[in-house]
Amino acid sequence: MTERAALRWVSRPGAVREDRRFVTGHGRYVADITPPGTLHVGLVTSPHAHARITGIDAEAALALDGVVAVLTGEELAKETDPLRQYLDLPDVHWRPLAVDVARYAGEWVAAVVATSRAVAEDGAELVSVDYDPLPVVLDPEAALRPGAPTVHTGHGTNVLAHREFSWGDVAGDVARADGTTQVRVRWNRNSTVPIETFGVVADWDEHRQLLDVWASIQMPQFPDQLASALRIPGNQVRVHFDVDVGGSYGVKRGIKHGVLAGYLARQLHAPVKLIEDRAENMHGGDFHGPDRIFDIALSYTADGVFTSIRIDVVDDEGAYPGRSPLQLAKPIGAIVGPYRVPSAVYHATAVTTNKTGQVAVRGFGQAPTNYAIESAVDAVARELGMDRFEIRRRNFVAPDEFPYRIPSGTEYDSGDYPAVLDKAVTLADLPALERRRDELRGAGKLAGIGVATCLEPGGGNAIFENIMNPANDKTTFPEACRLRVDGSGAVVAVVSISSAGQSHDTMVATLLGEELGRDPATVTVLRADSLSGMPSQSPVGSRMTIVLGEAIRAAATDLKDRLLRVGAHNLGVPVADVDYVDGDVVVRADSERRLRWGEIVAIAHRKQHLMPDGVEPGLEVVHVAHTPRSGGLTAPDGTVQLYPCFSFETHLVLASIDPDTGVVDLDRYYLAHDCGTVVNPEVVRGMVYGGTAHGIGVALYEQFAYDDAGQPLTQSFMDYLLPSTHEIPDIADDEHCTPSPFTTFGQKGAGEAGYMGAPAAVASAVNDALAASGVAPVMSLPMKPSDVWAAINRTTEGNS
Amino acid sequence: MKPIDFDLHRPETLDEALDLLAEHGDDGKVLAGGQSLLPLLNFRLARPAHLVDVGRVASLAVLRRTATGVTVGAMVRQASAEQSPAVASHCPLLAAALPNIAHPPIRNRGTLGGSLAHGDPAAELPSVATALDAVFVAASIRGRREIPAAEFFRTHLVTALEPDELLTEIRFPATDSGTGAAFAEVGRRRGDFALVGVAAQVTVADGRVTDARVCLSGVADTPSRPKDVEDMLRGTAADDDVVRDAANAVRETVEPVGDLHATADYRRHVAGVLLARALREAYETAERSEDGHDLRIA
């Protein structure tokens, strides 16, 4: 790790280089890409939540002017492989278009290709599909009961995965406890819902045998999976990463979209474009997020010291699991939150139901788990009549205990939880906040203060694949950077990812500038494509600044090593006697003797006669970095090192509730955050604010709901309620810095910041307000006004 | 989410517009501000072959004071009405309701006529028009007719307008002195269609209610005006007991349905809460205006 004091660009306020492009409307999204002759896809979707498809008649559609082709699931299935599942589920087939059975309302049944999207939609209306409705199962717990209708008949049960872990002396720790508090919390189905839906353009070049793909993706192994489903070699699929992705936070996977468009492009010898509309996205995009029921039992001594935790979770994956069940494994790496809990039990069950499929969402299961843990901590505080701040302080892992190994075997790298909590308390001026709360109460409101202290594991590796499916022994999850110094001395950094607003260009330029001692403003950052680029796993798991940071450090070190050798050779001294200083090579004993950047570049590119033996010409280096602390499999006792870095955040929020309407107003919001060394303060602040807004949405507004027949009730943004600027209060924030010992500058992850703690904090505030009036807590998100009012009303009626 | 293929007509005069509606009315739709119609077109829930955009018919966009009140042309934008001094002083209930509709960009395009002709029972303006006994003027090549508000809203998104008819203007009666108005609603987010809304206007003389008008939105297929509650209020000083009784009476009469956003019980309860709040605010403003400000048209 580099000393922070010496940093020139890292951690300093600096322009975010992406902002201007986006703010002036000059992003380039997949919808902006329309090669000549492009055909457009419209979709025929199932109106039933579960039905056998008995016939598809496309004649009328094909007769329509402008319709080029109609593709059914059966035809597509003949020539493609099913989409990748990460669990061993040989009888669960996920395909772009349903074959024989549609398993949720909105599932794609056929695709219509036409000269315009409007004509494709006209055509889709003319495709007539015969269905035999089948019984539906929607409630995840009902799906577990014997006799429940099965979603995948061949699989025989609705259980997709069930894993049980027990770490430490659970029986002993429970026995020595003075009490155990049990809570049940419900995290209803929501997601990150970007303004840009998923889109893809595919174009097959028959002569070069190359499939060009532009897609709004954030997905590891997208090119590989596309090639394999299409049954063509990987070197015939070129995915372009220089496409702006209009928001994602995990959900822009689009593998089924990619396979469908790729197949059609190859069949039709024309570019094919598929841009989901909002209904296709919301109902059939397979992009919903975790949908969980938690039962938590937290044991503690009379002093409020935690002794053991047990978490049972059922997750409703919807009809097709894809990567989503793996989200049950990631929280194992932070299963006790920031608390010292010596033992833990974790039972995780993934269930399939007749809803659209789930996908990875911001935090990969951590935010719901944080909400569950924090709900239990608050419940214990209520039970013991103990202050919620005090119970947290009493159980925090202490600053001098790091690296700290939790019972599940993961080591937390570093942290100072009490200091971050203190910062939030100071920022909020807690006594003043309490006075404000009392004023609100005096004015007839219910008012409460919420607190949440939560972790954000960062530096994602892939070990959750092995945890959920021991047969899968994947441990490698690399990231790469290519550096090029051209003949004029200009620096280019190339990465092989697309970005969804995370400001990676700024991050790469800043880190590289710092490494090379060159102004980041002079560094060009470019995106390769999947064939000319390097191995990469895409920006998931709050990992880019950590893993790409490592690749940048190593590539810069290689480059500097080369410059040093050229310099030393020409200065006539041993390499050991020169230093690299901001681009120049300087003789340590005599700083007047130096070879400047431009001179070294000229030699490396054009003067073979001045090159030392064994040094390649040109200045081009690539480094592929492992994720720090990865490489181990899950141990036989179920212990495992998950992510390497642990960011931490404390939220403090004052909620005011109108007791007569149940409407919640967030009156004040404070947040202290520690992601180690901040690379760019504005970017981190943007993450924290955005994540907090997202978390407030989850806590109070957002839900993908279904009726009893499995029809989606959330038809559009009229019903899926994203919070707007009116709903998000001013957020005051403060940063703390506990550097990570495992990263180049001490940085940790920040891509999920804010979202990790906001749902828990808002719930804590609402329930604190209710508890003060003797009202039972609301243990389900979102907390709608009618839920809050019903809780109040139950108490009032019970009292009268 | 693309509309079906349609022809767009853009008449410049009222007569041209009426001719087009006579020709295409059965298979056509009037396009006003598009804020409700365009989503319906894009979802293909509305499938007209012809759209008659009346945005160029200047005579429809006039808002004027008359001897008896305020007459608002159908194409007057919600934002213009919101900023109109005539509306503020002569039609306080309309003024109170308008800011509750959606957000400014939507009110910049959305029209009064569009909202009323759309007939959404959760919307603010149908409730206001019903409370005030506004008069709707409809025109077709067959002639003109006036439709009282009480007969205009038939059911969810259905009004008394015939397919060839254009709503041209809405007449709101002016208020007497000593009148106060309030609009109260609860939505899940600011700018959303309300879960429940209450429009209330009371006229007070010597501390007693001489006229009370109340209408609820979001609790039935049409705006729902509880006349019994209005009767209860008349002659009283709208004190706490009376208001509480009124709120309870409303809870007993409304039959809301539950949905994703709120249960029926919640809506019923909140209808009473909002009624009480709106009445109190209306009564207080009325009293203040009785104390000094004569709002009648000079």
Ligand SMILES: Cc1cc2nc3c(=O)[nH]c(=O)nc-3n(C[C@H](O)[C@H](O)[C@H](O)COP(=O)(O)OP(=O)(O)OC[C@H]3O[C@@H](n4cnc5c(N)ncnc54)[C@H](O)[C@@H]3O)c2cc1C
């Ligand atoms: C995000 C959003 C939020 C909204 N929130 C609210 C809200 O909280 N409260 C609310 O009340 N509204 C809300 N609206 C709807 C908005 O107020 C619309 O403007 C209004 O309902 C319709 O007015 P318009 O001028 O846009 O009419 P259009 O959308 O053009 O037309 C609506 C209907 O009325 C018919 N029509 C229009 N004018 C005439 C006429 N002169 N004669 C005969 N028929 C006619 C049309 O044919 C169509 O059927 C919202 C809209 C949006 C997009």
